[in-house]
Amino acid sequence: MRNSLLKNRVAPAAVWFVAILIGWQCLSWLFLEVLELPLAQSKLPYLHELTRTLLDYADVLLTEGAVTFSNAALGFLFGAIAGILLAILMSISKWVEQLTFPYAVASQMIPILGLAPIVYGIVHDDQISRILIAAYITFFPVSLNMLRGLRSAEPSAVELMYSYAAKPWVIYWKLRLPAALPGLFSGLKIAAPLAVTGAILVELMGATQGIGVIMLRNLYYGPSHNYMFWLTVITGAFLGIISYLLISLFERILTPWQPEFRKTGGED
Amino acid sequence: MTTTQVYTPEIELDHVSMRYQTEKSEVLALEEVTVDIRKGEFVSLLGPSGCGKTTLLRIMADLIQPTNGEIKIAGGTAKEARLAQKYGIVFQSPVLYDWRKIKKNILLPLEMMGVSKEEREKRVDSLLGLVGLSDFKEKYPWQLSGGMQQRVAIARALAIEPEILLMDEPFSALDEFSRERLNEELLSIWSKVNNTVVFVTHSIPEAIFLSDRVFVLSPHPGRLSAVVEIPLPRPRTKELRNSKEFYDLISVIRDCFEGV
Ligand SMILES: Nc1ncnc2c1ncn2[C@@H]1O[C@H](COP(=O)(O)OP(=O)(O)O)[C@@H](O)[C@H]1O
Ligand SMILES: [Mg+2]
Numbered sequence: 001m002r003n004s005l006l007k008n009r010v011a012p013a014a015v016w017f018v019a020i021l022i023g024w025q026c027l028s029w030l031f032l033e034v035l036e037l038p039l040a041q042s043k044l045p046y047l048h049e050l051t052r053t054l055l056d057y058a059d060v061l062l063t064e065g066a067v068t069f070s071n072a073a074l075g076f077l078f079g080a081i082a083g084i085l086l087a088i089l090m091s092i093s094k095w096v097e098q099l100t101f102p103y104a105v106a107s108q109m110i111p112i113l114g115l116a117p118i119v120y121g122i123v124h125d126d127q128i129s130r131i132l133i134a135a136y137i138t139f140f141p142v143s144l145n146m147l148r149g150l151r152s153a154e155p156s157a158v159e160l161m162y163s164y165a166a167k168p169w170v171i172y173w174k175l176r177l178p179a180a181l182p183g184l185f186s187g188l189k190i191a192a193p194l195a196v197t198g199a200i201l202v203e204l205m206g207a208t209q210g211i212g213v214i215m216l217r218n219l220y221y222g223p224s225h226n227y228m229f230w231l232t233v234i235t236g237a238f239l240g241i242i243s244y245l246l247i248s249l250f251e252r253i254l255t256p257w258q259p260e261f262r263k264t265g266g267e268d
Numbered sequence: 269m270t271t272t273q274v275y276t277p278e279i280e281l282d283h284v285s286m287r288y289q290t291e292k293s294e295v296l297a298l299e300e301v302t303v304d305i306r307k308g309e310f311v312s313l314l315g316p317s318g319c320g321k322t323t324l325l326r327i328m329a330d331l332i333q334p335t336n337g338e339i340k341i342a343g344g345t346a347k348e349a350r351l352a353q354k355y356g357i358v359f360q361s362p363v364l365y366d367w368r369k370i371k372k373n374i375l376l377p378l379e380m381m382g383v384s385k386e387e388r389e390k391r392v393d394s395l396l397g398l399v400g401l402s403d404f405k406e407k408y409p410w411q412l413s414g415g416m417q418q419r420v421a422i423a424r425a426l427a428i429e430p431e432i433l434l435m436d437e438p439f440s441a442l443d444e445f446s447r448e449r450l451n452e453e454l455l456s457i458w459s460k461v462n463n464t465v466v467f468v469t470h471s472i473p474e475a476i477f478l479s480d481r482v483f484v485l486s487p488h489p490g491r492l493s494a495v496v497e498i499p500l501p502r503p504r505t506k507e508l509r510n511s512k513e514f515y516d517l518i519s520v521i522r523d524c525f526e527g528v
Binding site for chain 1: 353355380381410
């Protein structure tokens with residue numbers, strides 16, 4: 001069991017990872033030494049230079065990354081709760097759905113890039129605006145997928161509840177909500193990295209702390225801070241990946257019955 | 269069983285008709301069906317597919333309302349019976365909840381009735397034993413074969429010891445061997461619980477083996493074409509299947525279908 005997991009999942013991923021690193025390093029060398037492009041290291045820096053900078057500045061990246069991540073997480077949490085609640089309301093009442101759904105869709109048409117300064121202009125607090133933007137981004141995919149999940153319960157499964165004379169809230173608790181969990185998790189998995197990106201975006205527009213702040217600063221200082229700039233970008237990506245993996249972990253723990261988690265092969 | 273015997277009616281349908289309205293057409297699924305089912309009786313609804321057996325069962329279960337006619341359950345309305353949780357239903361498909369292990373699926377109706385956790389735990393083993401699935405308590409439904417899943421559904425229906433057990437072709441997906449064995453098991457369970465059972469099937473031997481009376485339905489539109497008493501003694505064992513009386517009853521019921 002452990003062995004096959006190692007073989008099937010971990011080994012290919014490791015091979016890919018190493019291949020990408022080697023490709024990166026070769027390309028970086030190509031840009032700098034062979035093609036002699038101007039600002040070659042800004043286009044694709046050497047990995048060993050990045051590693052050296054990382055060792056020097058790990059603590060900065062860590063603390064700033066933590067600020068971004070915690071704000072994104074908080075916003076994600078609020079957005080997810082709001083999305084779940086709206087989905088439940090919409091599934092209970094067609095009227096609520098017709099009233100709110102068009103606005104929920106329309107809200108997604110507003111570019112975040114424009115919305116962030118507006119929100120900042122209103123609340124005048126970079127922490128709150130980061131949380132608000134992360135929540136705003138999270139809200140829609142969660143709500144949409146949750147709603148679909150709530151509606152996924154089969155008619156016969158609902159009939160069974162009906163035959164037990166189940167009260168509506170019991171039907172939600174014992175049938176519709178568990179049936180909606182897979183949908184909810186696909187919404188959360190889409191939203192989590194987006195919430196991180198949203199938080200970084202707000203930081204780019206002006207904040208005192210966060211990965212976006214040092215990203216902007218190092219970009220501004222020019223080529224001499226190139227490696228640090230790249231590290232902030234990588235850190236941002238890393239935060240997004242962590243958020244996704246965290247949600248996936250919760251999904252695995254909370255919904256072990258889902259088809260993709262079923263062990264194939266013989267019983268026991 | 270003589271006709272003069274006094275009995276309590278449990279399920280009474282009086283000129284019940286059911287018309288399904290679809291966008292383009294109308295289907296008369298049941299026409300003027302009148303039946304009387306006694307308390308503690310085991311009856312089968314027998315007929316080819318499409319003759320309205322499921323429709324009739326769903327009307328009895330208060331899952332749909334008939335277009336015409338009256339229905340009474342234990343003297344009250346079908347809705348009252350449903351709200352009083354008098355029904356145990358086995359659908360044509362198992363309808364298990366994917367996120368619940370077998371044990372929790374079986375205990376679902378007890379949870380709904382507010383039976384305490386200890387009491388539920390006590391009952392689950394005998395229920396699992398009843399349908400021969402003791403080793404699968406902690407499995408998820410997808411880890412079981414179709415036949416096993418259907419047995420889980422039966423255990424779930426029996427969990428609350430329902431006054432009325434409604435079963436819609438519960439064994440039709442099973443092989444002949446499991447089906448005959450489960451028929452015998454169902455009878456032995458029933459002899460202990462002694463509730464009223466309405467059993468839908470399209471198998472003539474199955475209907476005869478199980479029932480006190482067989483209601484024969486004919487299609488287009490669904491009508492009650494005959495009621496056949498099965499005077500075979502109980503308890504019924506598998507030897508009965510080879511008896512002359514059994515074969516005679518098969519031809520009697522065959523003739524009912526020839527007649528229409
Ligand atoms: N929900 C429905 N809407 C329209 N027609 C239906 C519906 N359910 C059943 N019917 C029709 O009613 C008839 C009887 O169906 P059913 O009760 O399922 O028969 P059986 O269980 O004996 O196979 C069939 O012709 C079927 O197509
Ligand atoms: Mg049917």
